[in-house]
Amino acid sequence: MDLLSSFQSHLAIGWHEAFTLSNLWYCFVGVFLGCLVGVLPGLGSLIAISLLLPITFHLPTSGALIMLAGVYFGADYGGGTCSILLGVPGHPGCAVVVLDGYPMTKQGRGGVALFMKCVASFWGSAVGIIMLMLFAPWLTEFAIRFGAVEYCSLMLLGLMAASTVGQGSPIKGVAMMVVGLILGTVGTDINGGIMRFDFGVPELSDGLGLISIAMGLFAVAEVIKSAGSTRVTSVTQKFGLKDQLPTRSDWKRSIGPMLRGSGLGAFFGALPGTSGGTASFLAYAIEKRISKHPEQFGKGAIEGIASPEACNNAGVGTAFIPTLTLGIPGDAIMALMLAALVIQGIQPGPEVMTGHPELFWGLIVSFWIGNIFLVVLNIPLIGMWIRLLQIPYPLLFPGIILFTCIGVYSTQNNIFDIWTLLIFGLVGYGMMLLRLEPVPLLLGFILGEPFEENFRRALLLSRGDFSVFITHPISAAALALATGVLAWSLLAYVRKRSK
Amino acid sequence: MGAGFFPVTLGWLLVALGLIVLLLAFRNTVQVLTPPPFALRAIVAVPCAILVFSLVVDRFGLVPATFALTLVAVLAEKPFKLRRTLMLAASLSLISWLIFIVGLNMTLAAFIF
Numbered sequence: 037m038d039l040l041s042s043f044q045s046h047l048a049i050g051w052h053e054a055f056t057l058s059n060l061w062y063c064f065v066g067v068f069l070g071c072l073v074g075v076l077p078g079l080g081s082l083i084a085i086s087l088l089l090p091i092t093f094h095l096p097t098s099g100a101l102i103m104l105a106g107v108y109f110g111a112d113y114g115g116g117t118c119s120i121l122l123g124v125p126g127h128p129g130c131a132v133v134v135l136d137g138y139p140m141t142k143q144g145r146g147g148v149a150l151f152m153k154c155v156a157s158f159w160g161s162a163v164g165i166i167m168l169m170l171f172a173p174w175l176t177e178f179a180i181r182f183g184a185v186e187y188c189s190l191m192l193l194g195l196m197a198a199s200t201v202g203q204g205s206p207i208k209g210v211a212m213m214v215v216g217l218i219l220g221t222v223g224t225d226i227n228g229g230i231m232r233f234d235f236g237v238p239e240l241s242d243g244l245g246l247i248s249i250a251m252g253l254f255a256v257a258e259v260i261k262s263a264g265s266t267r268v269t270s271v272t273q274k275f276g277l278k279d280q281l282p283t284r285s286d287w288k289r290s291i292g293p294m295l296r297g298s299g300l301g302a303f304f305g306a307l308p309g310t311s312g313g314t315a316s317f318l319a320y321a322i323e324k325r326i327s328k329h330p331e332q333f334g335k336g337a338i339e340g341i342a343s344p345e346a347c348n349n350a351g352v353g354t355a356f357i358p359t360l361t362l363g364i365p366g367d368a369i370m371a372l373m374l375a376a377l378v379i380q381g382i383q384p385g386p387e388v389m390t391g392h393p394e395l396f397w398g399l400i401v402s403f404w405i406g407n408i409f410l411v412v413l414n415i416p417l418i419g420m421w422i423r424l425l426q427i428p429y430p431l432l433f434p435g436i437i438l439f440t441c442i443g444v445y446s447t448q449n450n451i452f453d454i455w456t457l458l459i460f461g462l463v464g465y466g467m468m469l470l471r472l473e474p475v476p477l478l479l480g481f482i483l484g485e486p487f488e489e490n491f492r493r494a495l496l497l498s499r500g501d502f503s504v505f506i507t508h509p510i511s512a513a514a515l516a517l518a519t520g521v522l523a524w525s526l527l528a529y530v531r532k533r534s535k
Numbered sequence: 536m537g538a539g540f541f542p543v544t545l546g547w548l549l550v551a552l553g554l555i556v557l558l559l560a561f562r563n564t565v566q567v568l569t570p571p572p573f574a575l576r577a578i579v580a581v582p583c584a585i586l587v588f589s590l591v592v593d594r595f596g597l598v599p600a601t602f603a604l605t606l607v608a609v610l611a612e613k614p615f616k617l618r619r620t621l622m623l624a625a626s627l628s629l630i631s632w633l634i635f636i637v638g639l640n641m642t643l644a645a646f647i648f
Contacts, residue, residue, distance in 0.1 A: 214545055263576075
């Protein structure tokens, strides 16, 4: 009963904050722009958020976060649309939807696939947000007692998980994470005020710009890769409302997978490093195994859309749990969200919820509103997105470059940031050629400063005694988990390669 | 523990990881990876477009910088169509002027004379 009443009062706070005209508008704009960027092939939620992050500097705090969350939901959703219609994953996270979504399009059932994706993702999001509402207050109470030692070890766990659970070699992932940490040390040392790696360049005394690095590694590198290569851009089908309605058997076949997928996604999303994308592959594999007709998978089975999509979106919701309560992001997108908080002058951590309840609960209520906008924008207006998909790339990519340049320049009105963008664009393209993952680098860069700060504070308090990291139980558990994650991923990688 | 401790430790860690990657690369000579797409035009044109933008924007303003960026960027793709490019540059100028200068009130001049 107590839980229910606190639930209600929290919702009331959030309702009050989210239902202002300006915040509803920011939410709508965020979802709309997210869909717009996400639906374009090759541009995923990470690029969408880093493209739109500079714009949010000019907004009030809650408006900025509501808009960014809307961008995240929208871009994730738009990527799936692109996967189903063109057979090209909009970004790695929605690679699974291609498997059965594109065959359905080729059978003329693309509309049904899009509709079911919409239902599944709404259901998944709902599960994720409810989990977030239930567990975030509980975890906050727990986290308020954490000290520097605990934070340090938890960050290490997050970094380790994010850099090893990727697609490629875990050693390269960890190496990229270390590069990110080193890049994070550029600028004034937080403890002593000593300049590090500034090479006498005054612009480097504040460190490298996060937006420049993120946009360079992802957006610019992607444009360099995509410009000049061939692309599929033809959608010939009609998408009226009639063509989208699933049959009774479609519904019957989708409900079970949706329930299972959302449960799986909610669990994996809350863990550091395992984004919904990784979990949705697992959800797909499970559905295929328990299905009575596994031979239909890959040829347009609707279960292959319902389950991964519900899984992915449930994971989006629960990924906010560690991000908002501990201030420890599970993946690079969450790290960018935290960066937005910091830019707005709010220190991430358990104090976000206790000190700014209107911000926290307003954000959560806006998740609901954003998901409703998503349904409204995508079922009746699907024709608009399809037309957008068919814009030829030569007309598109100069605009992408322009917006990254203006966005980066607008952060400090400094040309230096554009040069940083340029350099990291080339670095990001080089990393693509060498198959190095950019995500751990970015996460390392963002967590570098807080990690070093907590690390040195922990050792200062213990008078240089490293054993504090093992004698504190939560820290020891986190370190054990981090070691376990590393060992497990190394083992899995070696086994995969020796096959 | 001073300011140098953290970077130096990370540096040694990176050296160790680099050596491991190097040694593993020697061992697995059998594995052949398909080369990723390598388009020289795009590799040159896209960075040049960014560079040109950075040189023009604070001397001549946003609109000339947009035209310069667009004109260089389109060289990344083969058939160069002047009319289409100019129309694209004009509409991009209009959009970015509306969003960033009118909408967001950024301190950015459209033209500097």
